[in-house]
Amino acid sequence: MKLLLTSGGITNPSISRALVGMLGRPIAESSALCIPTAQWGHPGREPVSVPDLLRGRAWGGTTSLGWKSLGVLELTALPTIGAEHWVPWVREADVLLVAGGEATYLSHWVRESGLADLIPRLVDTVWVGVSAGSMVMTPRIGPAFVGWPSAPDDCTLGVVDFSIFPHLDVFPENTLAAAERWSAGIDGPAYALDDQSAVTVDDGVVEVVSEGRWTLLDPGA
Known part of the structure; x- marks a missing residue:
């Protein structure tokens, strides 16, 4: 899987070019699935949060970029409908747009839904994370970012x-x-990113794309 891990979404031309480069085709020729699950786990979210996300009003407007098709993949529903139903949806998508919210809640449902088992096989799919949607791919988020009461750790x-x-x-x-x-x-390196910055991971190569401010923090250095 190719990763575009943003802080605030597709907020500038450099991040947009990185997305198109990872897709290998224009956005208008690419299909996307939006994953809003992290929104439900954040204590500060309200019922209007998910509709605003789907209308493209949330940070970065990832859902309003002009995709060929745009669907919704709600992870909390997947265990009840069977993998044979939803796995083809994921395999056919060019990109997963993963919203921000609460990263440990999202991590829990990526595992519980079965999506975690599928990720290693999605070689050409692009994961576009926003905030918690990016943090979920990391090893830890730090206790300060844990907002889900049922989270066992960070x-x-x-x-x-x-x-x-x-x-x-x-x-x-x-x-x-x-x-x-x-x-x-x-434990280990970390990137501090403003909303004009992102980290790309493609075939094991990690790069920062930014028109703003970012810093590499490595307590072990």
Whole structure:
């Protein structure tokens, strides 16, 4: 699977070009599935959050880019309908648009739904994460980002070997100093990204795409 791990979505031409490059075709010729599941686990979300996401009003407007087709894949529903029903949907999609919200809740449902087992076989599919949708692919998110009361710890899927501190400078509390304190409790490297920055992972190669501010934090260096 190819990963485009953003903080705020497709927010500038550089990130948009990275997405098209990973797809290997124009967005207008690509099919997408939106995964809103992380929204339900965030204590600050309300019932209007998911409709706003699907209308393209959420950060980055990933659902309003002009996809050839756009569907919704709600992970909490998948265990009740059978893999034979939904796995073909995922295999046929060019991109999974994974919304922000609560990363440990999303991690739980990626596993419970069976999607985690499918990910290693989705070689050409692009995973576009926004905030928690990006953080879920990392090993840990740090206790400060855990908002789901049932989360056993701050561990997530560990598809990549680095962590992500999103929304650098977007909120008053998301300062570089705060990111440095957060990274001190994370094992391994981490990227602090503002909403104009993203990390791409393609065939094992990790690159930062940015028209803003980002920092590599490595407490082990």
